[in-house]
Amino acid sequence: MSNSATAQNLPSTPATSFVASRRFWLVVAAIVIAFLPAVFTDSYWRTNLIVCAINVLLAIGLDFVLGYAGQLNLGQSAFYGIGAYASTLLITQLGVPFWIAFIAGILLAGIAGVFLSMFAVRLRGHYLAIASLGFAVITYQVLLNWISLTQGPLGIYGIAPPPPIAIPGLPVIGFSNLANLFYLTAGFAFVVYLLLDQLVRSPVGETLTAIREDEVSAASLGVNGQKWKIFAFAVSSAVAGAGGCFYASFVGTLVPDAFFITESFSILAMVIVGGMGTLIGPVLGAVLLTVLPELLRGIGDLRLIVYGISVTLVVLFMPGGMVQAGRLIVERLQRRGREGTAS
Amino acid sequence: MSNGGEILLHAEGLRKSFGGVQAVRDISLRIPAGTVFAVIGPNGAGKSTLLNLMSGIYQPDAGNMTFAGIDLVGMPSHRRVRHGIARTFQKIRLFKQLSVLENVLAGFHIRHEVPLWQYVLHGPAFRRDREHCRSEALDLLAFVGLKQRAHVTAGSLSYGEQRMLEIARALATAPRLLMIDEPAAGLNAVEVEALLGRIVALRARDMTVVMVEHNMDLVMQIADRILVMDYGQYLFEGTPADVQTHPDVIAAYLGAEAK
Numbered sequence: 001m002s003n004s005a006t007a008q009n010l011p012s013t014p015a016t017s018f019v020a021s022r023r024f025w026l027v028v029a030a031i032v033i034a035f036l037p038a039v040f041t042d043s044y045w046r047t048n049l050i051v052c053a054i055n056v057l058l059a060i061g062l063d064f065v066l067g068y069a070g071q072l073n074l075g076q077s078a079f080y081g082i083g084a085y086a087s088t089l090l091i092t093q094l095g096v097p098f099w100i101a102f103i104a105g106i107l108l109a110g111i112a113g114v115f116l117s118m119f120a121v122r123l124r125g126h127y128l129a130i131a132s133l134g135f136a137v138i139t140y141q142v143l144l145n146w147i148s149l150t151q152g153p154l155g156i157y158g159i160a161p162p163p164p165i166a167i168p169g170l171p172v173i174g175f176s177n178l179a180n181l182f183y184l185t186a187g188f189a190f191v192v193y194l195l196l197d198q199l200v201r202s203p204v205g206e207t208l209t210a211i212r213e214d215e216v217s218a219a220s221l222g223v224n225g226q227k228w229k230i231f232a233f234a235v236s237s238a239v240a241g242a243g244g245c246f247y248a249s250f251v252g253t254l255v256p257d258a259f260f261i262t263e264s265f266s267i268l269a270m271v272i273v274g275g276m277g278t279l280i281g282p283v284l285g286a287v288l289l290t291v292l293p294e295l296l297r298g299i300g301d302l303r304l305i306v307y308g309i310s311v312t313l314v315v316l317f318m319p320g321g322m323v324q325a326g327r328l329i330v331e332r333l334q335r336r337g338r339e340g341t342a343s
Numbered sequence: 344m345s346n347g348g349e350i351l352l353h354a355e356g357l358r359k360s361f362g363g364v365q366a367v368r369d370i371s372l373r374i375p376a377g378t379v380f381a382v383i384g385p386n387g388a389g390k391s392t393l394l395n396l397m398s399g400i401y402q403p404d405a406g407n408m409t410f411a412g413i414d415l416v417g418m419p420s421h422r423r424v425r426h427g428i429a430r431t432f433q434k435i436r437l438f439k440q441l442s443v444l445e446n447v448l449a450g451f452h453i454r455h456e457v458p459l460w461q462y463v464l465h466g467p468a469f470r471r472d473r474e475h476c477r478s479e480a481l482d483l484l485a486f487v488g489l490k491q492r493a494h495v496t497a498g499s500l501s502y503g504e505q506r507m508l509e510i511a512r513a514l515a516t517a518p519r520l521l522m523i524d525e526p527a528a529g530l531n532a533v534e535v536e537a538l539l540g541r542i543v544a545l546r547a548r549d550m551t552v553v554m555v556e557h558n559m560d561l562v563m564q565i566a567d568r569i570l571v572m573d574y575g576q577y578l579f580e581g582t583p584a585d586v587q588t589h590p591d592v593i594a595a596y597l598g599a600e601a602k
Contacts, residue, residue, distance in 0.1 A: 075498075195463055202462040202469065203455050204450075206501075210449040213438035220398065221516055222424035222453035 026194070032303035035187045037179035040226045050250055052290045053185035054243045059270040059282035060193055061239030066268075067276030068200055069232035070212025072125060074119020074239050074264045076117055078139035081259030082154060083109040083241025085143060085249040088159055102245045108233045111138075117233035121226045136261045138200050143256035155255035160247050173247075180267055192239055197279050199235075209277075271293040273314045275323030284322045351376040351520060351551050352397065357406035359392055364519055366392040368575045370477075374520075374568075379542060379552045381566035383559075383586075384593070389575035390555040394524055398430045399423045410520065429518035433525045433555070433577065433594050439498035443489055446497050446508055447480040463588025472486070477516040483511040486544075490536060491584055503534040510541070520551045527558040571595075 003225070040046055062076050087105030090096040096104070120131045136319040143150050150156070161181060175181045199205065207228055210218040215225045248254050266289070274285020296303030318325050349454050352374040357368040368391045374380045382390045395401045398410070399420030408415040413426055421488060457478070461469040472479060484490045487507035506526055513521055526542075527535050535558060540553055542565055556562050562569060563583045571578040571586060573595045579586060586592050 019529075176376050198465060202465065203452065203457070203464050205474075206445065206449045207452055209441060209445075210438055210452070211442060214436050216400065217432070217436040217438065217483070218452075219400075220424065220430050220436075220450070222510065223449075224419050224421045320529045334345050 014018055017125065023293065029144075030124065030190065033183070034188075037182055043178055045212060046182060048291065048294055049182045050178065050246075051186055052249070052287050053182060053189045053292050054246050055267070055286040056189045057185075057192060057243040057246070058240050058267045060189075060196055060279055061236045061243070062267050063271045063276055063279065063282040064196055064200075064208075064234040065229075065237070066271060066283070067278070068205060068212065069229055071117075071229055071232065072320050073132045073236065074129050074261070074268065075113075075135040076140075076236070076267045077259050077261055077263035078136040079109040079240035080112055080220040080244045080247070080263060080267075081139055081143055081238035081256070082112050082237075083244025084254055084259070085244075086241070087245040088156055088248045089149065089253055092156065092159070098160075098249070101252060102162075102242070104124070105245040106238045106241045109206050109244065110238030112233075112241075113233040113237025114230055117230045117239075118234075121229045133261060134262070136264055140256055142208070142262055143259060150254075153256065155253055157253050159248050159252045185250070188242065188246070192242070193279060194281065196235075196239075200279065202282035202306040269311055273311055273321050275321030278323045281323040288322070303313040348375040348377055348427070350374065352408070352410050352553075354397070354408040357393070357408065358404045359377075359389075359396055359401055360404055362526055365575050367396065367448045369404050370406075370572070370575075370577055372570055372580070374553060376519075376551050377546065377549045379546055379554060379565050379569040381562045381569045382553065382572060383557070383562055384572035384578070385570060385575075388572040390572055391524060391553040392575075393572070394425065394430065394555055396520055396521060398428060424516050426519075427517070427519035428522070429520070430517045430522040431506070431511035431524055431526065433515050433528070435502075435505050435509060437497040437505055437512070439496065440492050441498050443484065443500065443508055444477075444480055447483055447515050448476055448501060450512040451476045452482070453516060462600055480511075480515060483514050484508075485513045486514070488543065491547055496508060502529045503531065507534075507538075514545075518550070520553065520554075521545065522553040524555045525557060526554065526559050527556055535561055 036049055037046060057074060058080060061079075063075065065071050067074050083105040086108040087098075087101040090101040090104055091098060103224055106242055116132060117200040120128050124132055137335060148150070149152075162184065164172045166172045173180055175184060199301050200208070207223055208220070210221065211225050211228055217227055244259075246256070251258075269287040270284070270289050271282045273289060274283065275281025289307075291301055291313075294309055296306055300308070314321060320327075349382065350373045352372070354373075355371045357367055357370045358365070370389075370393060372380075382393060384390055386417075396403050397415075399415070399418060399422075400418060406416075406504065410423070410426055410428060415423060438449060441449070446585060456474055457468050457472045458466075460466075461504050481490060484493055487510055489504060489507055491509065492504065497505065500508060506529070508559050510521075513523075521547065523542075528539055530538060539561055542554070545552055546565075553564070554566070566583055568580065569583055569586045571589075572579045578595055580590050583591070
């Protein structure tokens with residue numbers, strides 16, 4: 001899990017300039033989010049923007065447990081599905097208001113994460129991967145076969161978008177409008193990113209990376225590894241649950257196949273291609289791996305081959321993902337700059 | 344040094360077997376507070392197993408153990424740290440991908456005094472805590488001679504430096520009892536000399552040090568009490584002078600080593 005790439009993710013430079021630029025980049029990101037729907041005006045690309053935002057949520061959630069706590073969790077598709085089905089069923093069956101169902105979906109996915117990790121924390125590496133994959137398979141089968149509740153493969157149709165938000169004195173914000181729905185999901189993803197970023201730059205981040213690097217050693221410093229791994233799982237699955245709630249209300253249709261185990265691997269690919277153990281990496285990975293297949297649509301089925309080859313190349317030659325690639329380029333430019341001024 | 348002091352760690356009849364091998368057989372010890380207590384013995388004598396029993400990596404098959412009056416049997420290692428027991432490892436277990444400073448900062452895990460919500464919304468208590476931890480971590484690095492190396496990755500340190508970093512990281516937990524497993528292994532003469540000075544300095548600050556060590560010069564110079572083990576068993580316990588002259592010890596250990 002920990003490879004040579006993670007070493008390069010560390011701030012070896014003094015932290016002050018780093019912090020100053022962090023604020024700057026967050027503002028840039030907020031501005032980019034604000035202008036994206038104005039740039040992409042057709043509904044096809046706006047739809048992709050929303051899918052990007054949901055995938056960003058799933059990827060940063062997975063990265064928290066995988067990149068920081070070092071736990072290879074392949075159950076993310078299950079937590080995604082639990083969030084989606086739980087919130088939708090609460091709304092359609094019990095008439096619960098959207099935002100309460102939204103919070104309930106997040107909580108239920110988080111509780112499912114705690115449930116899985118309470119059994120799985122004793123396992124490590126491959127064993128944890130298998131156990132969490134098993135959980136994803138079971139969840140998928142339940143969604144598929146509990147027909148009285150989920151309507152199985154027939155699916156649930158006609159799920160309403162989030163209710164309009166009416167702030168007095170302002171025009172009503174409706175979410176059947178794709179641009180507004182994008183602002184809602186991307187805004188939520190942005191806030192989750194900020195919170196996770198704060199968390200990993202606190203002693204919580206130190207504790208989780210200590211567990212990732214050497215659990216026995218961490219215990220010798222007073223770290224209760226089981227407790228913290230359960231915490232990381234809970235956060236990770238709750239974030240995936242939020243992604244599921246948005247997915248259901250955005251697509252309007254739920255079928256179990258959307259939460260098949262291959263979804264876990266797609267999310268894993270986003271984290272790895274972007275660069276795990278950093279938060280910005282999975283964001284970039286999620287955007288790239290969502291947009292790339294769409295851009296390649298022109299070449300037909302060949303796009304799957306191109307997609308597969310590019311993911312493989314990244315894993316082979318750039319184990320730290322896009323973040324590592326970016327760092328190498330910046331370093332090279334700086335070196336060239338220094339050589340330029342020297343001569 | 345003093346024998347009349349408070350007994351910090353008290354163990355009786357400790358036993359631990361792995362399969363058919365009895366690694367520790369009926370070991371009892373009383374470690375006085377503020378002393379350097381060395382455990383010596385040939386390879387495979389059960390010294391590291393004894394240390395693992397005291398730090399909680401293993402639980403004993405039989406026996407009692409208390410630390411400052413608190414029962415340690417059944418207590419997991421991460422809880423023992425909260426009572427003031429810290430350790431280093433014979434086979435170095437640093438967080439190799441993290442920087443030297445981050446390794447020490449991880450050692451402050453049990454000492455943060457920050458309301459939980461401030462981990463998410465960094466407030467004044469969070470910033471105070473971070474400043475305090477950083478400056479104390481740098482002090483600890485200065486103590487072990489690694490302040491200049493604070494920002495390199497731990498894996499890139501030399502072997503001797505890695506051993507010192509493990510000590511700094513353990514000290515970050517603010518222990519009363521520091522257990523160091525072969526701290527001088529792989530160190531050159533200059534580094535051993537520096538290590539000796541640091542152990543003496545820790546004792547001067549009233550810390551209790553338990554040391555498993557093969558370097559006899561080091562042990563004889565600074566240990567207040569020495570426990571000699573052989574084949575998992577108690578062989579002798581006493582001051583360095585007693586140990587050096589005891590015929591059993593010479594036969595079992597020093598004699599064997601002289602060959």
